Amino acid sequence: MPEVEQTVVEAIQKILRRKQIEASVVPESEIAGLGLESLDVAELSAILEDDLGRDPYSAGVLPRTVGEIFEWYRT
Amino acid sequence: MTLYDVLRDRASSAPDRPLVVTPELTLTYARASARAEAFARGLSARGIRRFACVVADAAELLPLLCASSAVGSEASVFPRDLDDAIIDDYLAWFEQPVVVADRPLEVTRAQMLALEDLAIETGPIERFGNGSPTLILTTGTTGKPRGVRHDWERLLGGTRTADDQAGARWLLAYNLNQFAGTQILLHVIKNGATLVAPKSNQPPDAVVALREHGVTHVSGTPTFWRFVTALIDPSTSRSLPLRQITLGGEAVPAAVLESLTKLFPNAKISQVYAGNEFGSVGSVRDHRSGLPVSVLSRGEDADVQVRIVDGELQVRSRFGMLGYYGEPDVGDGWLGTGDLVRVEDDRIVFIGRATETINVGGVKVHPLPVEEIAGKVPGVDLVRAYGRPSPVTGQIVALEVVLRAGADRDDVERAIRAACESLLPAARPRLIRFVERIETRGDKIARPRAQ
Numbered sequence: 001m002p003e004v005e006q007t008v009v010e011a012i013q014k015i016l017r018r019k020q021i022e023a024s025v026v027p028e029s030e031i032a033g034l035g036l037e038s039l040d041v042a043e044l045s046a047i048l049e050d051d052l053g054r055d056p057y058s059a060g061v062l063p064r065t066v067g068e069i070f071e072w073y074r075t
Numbered sequence: 076m077t078l079y080d081v082l083r084d085r086a087s088s089a090p091d092r093p094l095v096v097t098p099e100l101t102l103t104y105a106r107a108s109a110r111a112e113a114f115a116r117g118l119s120a121r122g123i124r125r126f127a128c129v130v131a132d133a134a135e136l137l138p139l140l141c142a143s144s145a146v147g148s149e150a151s152v153f154p155r156d157l158d159d160a161i162i163d164d165y166l167a168w169f170e171q172p173v174v175v176a177d178r179p180l181e182v183t184r185a186q187m188l189a190l191e192d193l194a195i196e197t198g199p200i201e202r203f204g205n206g207s208p209t210l211i212l213t214t215g216t217t218g219k220p221r222g223v224r225h226d227w228e229r230l231l232g233g234t235r236t237a238d239d240q241a242g243a244r245w246l247l248a249y250n251l252n253q254f255a256g257t258q259i260l261l262h263v264i265k266n267g268a269t270l271v272a273p274k275s276n277q278p279p280d281a282v283v284a285l286r287e288h289g290v291t292h293v294s295g296t297p298t299f300w301r302f303v304t305a306l307i308d309p310s311t312s313r314s315l316p317l318r319q320i321t322l323g324g325e326a327v328p329a330a331v332l333e334s335l336t337k338l339f340p341n342a343k344i345s346q347v348y349a350g351n352e353f354g355s356v357g358s359v360r361d362h363r364s365g366l367p368v369s370v371l372s373r374g375e376d377a378d379v380q381v382r383i384v385d386g387e388l389q390v391r392s393r394f395g396m397l398g399y400y401g402e403p404d405v406g407d408g409w410l411g412t413g414d415l416v417r418v419e420d421d422r423i424v425f426i427g428r429a430t431e432t433i434n435v436g437g438v439k440v441h442p443l444p445v446e447e448i449a450g451k452v453p454g455v456d457l458v459r460a461y462g463r464p465s466p467v468t469g470q471i472v473a474l475e476v477v478l479r480a481g482a483d484r485d486d487v488e489r490a491i492r493a494a495c496e497s498l499l500p501a502a503r504p505r506l507i508r509f510v511e512r513i514e515t516r517g518d519k520i521a522r523p524r525a526q
Binding site (some may be wrong): 018038039041043044045046047050057058061 | 266435436463465466467468471473492500503506
């Protein structure tokens, strides 16, 4: 898995672990379906910005799935 | 009585008592009085009604401020670490025609006078008016400070006299451009005590002064005390003659009180609540956060009254400011403190500054309760809560944490998150960053305004 995608997955898994949600994070996973609420997404946005220098949410994009986050970083 | 009158009175009753002790010299009350007289003659002869002071040496600055009160000239002490270009900006902002300095300055906005040019050994001292004004600048978080107009006689009126001040030696842990530094100066002169001025107000120099000059009283911010307690060896702390410890200027974390109590079991510990605009409201010695609710019941005749309006503490004081520079007098009306509070049982508890409120998706979160919880977690040395901008919720709560030596980062993060479960979801820190140090400004934790 490319480094950026690894970072995205790890960030989501970190938040899920804290919420005691067990789920596999794959490109098809829906953000809401994983159990991430607005505060969790806000945290994810901040982590991605810190770790990758930019994030889709700050750019005004609201990815529906994990794969759409990957895709945003590819463009 | 002006500050000058009080100085002369103390000098006549105890001329050889030290007023100021610095690493280089000891200035007695008699010599300070003579120096103030010489400065007053100079201010009078030159017709200087307003001036700025760029003087680092407390042994020169105290007589100069007393002299300003003698003639009714409005002195304003500038922060001592400003570079010349900023001093020029300050001179323009506050329209100072003269700057008295103890070092050469390259300034264009005002006439520069060296201390020796101002001191005159003979001649009359004539007052410019009835008041004895002074201008104390705020230590704001933005670039341009505000000038807060005070009167020395009002300030002296709000300065208490204490019975235990014979032989008291107060450490100058603030700079004299700060309101808290001015309060120490007033307290020392009014009580005939001694001011010990360290080489700088940085904690290592303060500790040297504590050890070498028999300091008995120290007033400082919790941030100052946190550094000082880390520098003092617990095996030697009881040999220091410290009798009174005062904390003020920001919220007092329980951990700091605990450290001080352990290091100095024989010292009295007070927490004061004061501000540049409204002066001193009072102090408590019960080691509990906040103020007793009894302060809300002070009668109309009280010199200092307190009330809560829309969650903000307001103060009406006979000893407060006259007004801001460039603005009309405020009279003795109610002043907002900017401190947000709530009443819990018999206590007024501080929850944050109005300007520091973190807005998380419309939920207002105050940083102090978050810091209070996180600060109690074992392994946490220092913590700052702040609002981090978020495109999703406006802001989220973020924490900066300084770890104690030997503490495990992952364990501490888990413990902080577990402790913060007691908070509303919006108030729980979402990001926890471990840092080597937390920025301070004016001896307090630097708090940027909420974005």
